[in-house]
Amino acid sequence: MNRRDALRMLTAGAVIPALTPELFGFYRQAHPDASYSLRTLNPHQNDTVVAMIDQIIPATDTPGAKAARVNEFIDVILTEWATEDERRHFLDGLADVDKQGNELFGKDFAAASSVQQVTLLRSMDDAAAASRSERRRHANNTVPQPDTQLKEDFFTVFKNITLHGYYTSEVAFTKELNLEIIPGAFHGCTVVPAERKA
Numbered sequence: 001m002n003r004r005d006a007l008r009m010l011t012a013g014a015v016i017p018a019l020t021p022e023l024f025g026f027y028r029q030a031h032p033d034a035s036y037s038l039r040t041l042n043p044h045q046n047d048t049v050v051a052m053i054d055q056i057i058p059a060t061d062t063p064g065a066k067a068a069r070v071n072e073f074i075d076v077i078l079t080e081w082a083t084e085d086e087r088r089h090f091l092d093g094l095a096d097v098d099k100q101g102n103e104l105f106g107k108d109f110a111a112a113s114s115v116q117q118v119t120l121l122r123s124m125d126d127a128a129a130a131s132r133s134e135r136r137r138h139a140n141n142t143v144p145q146p147d148t149q150l151k152e153d154f155f156t157v158f159k160n161i162t163l164h165g166y167y168t169s170e171v172a173f174t175k176e177l178n179l180e181i182i183p184g185a186f187h188g189c190t191v192v193p194a195e196r197k198a
Helices: 003-012 019-030 043-056 070-081 084-105 113-135 154-167 170-176
Strands: none
Touching: 043 084, 043 113, 043 154, 043 170, 070 084, 070 113, 070 154, 084 113, 113 154, 154 170
16 A cells, blocks of 8 residues: 555545554554644644644543644645645635635634634535535446545545544544554463462
């Protein structure tokens, strides 16, 4: 498997529990270390991404997407995995989120209130669901277009990347799912102490 295949699965919405160890490893590689600096997202775009991921997976009794640094995961995906065309369409989608925020609330998405942000995200989710339903109805009457997911449905792609970024992060894996990325050692051939032998 290569990065293009992993990105295609990520944007198509592969189910998280179905991740193979190989695919999980690919997504883990996209998580940057603590000293990471953004390479594709500018500060305003990053603010928009952080506000969106924070509404999609907010912090509760466990850390949310912001604490898992999913915005940096998204930046790595855009920088190292996406083509120039995919990157441009994703950034255009982010700009459209701000445009919709300005039309509805008179402010960019990151500057909108939490209630306004949720309202806009829900309307985008509803529009994406309607678009998917329409595509399914006409699926047998159209020629499939490869690599069009990033172009067609920004919000679905954004949600999928957010979910994969979160659930393959160390924070979510250990604190949300209560799993170990590398399980503890198994010592099958240990000597049983004398007091246990009886």
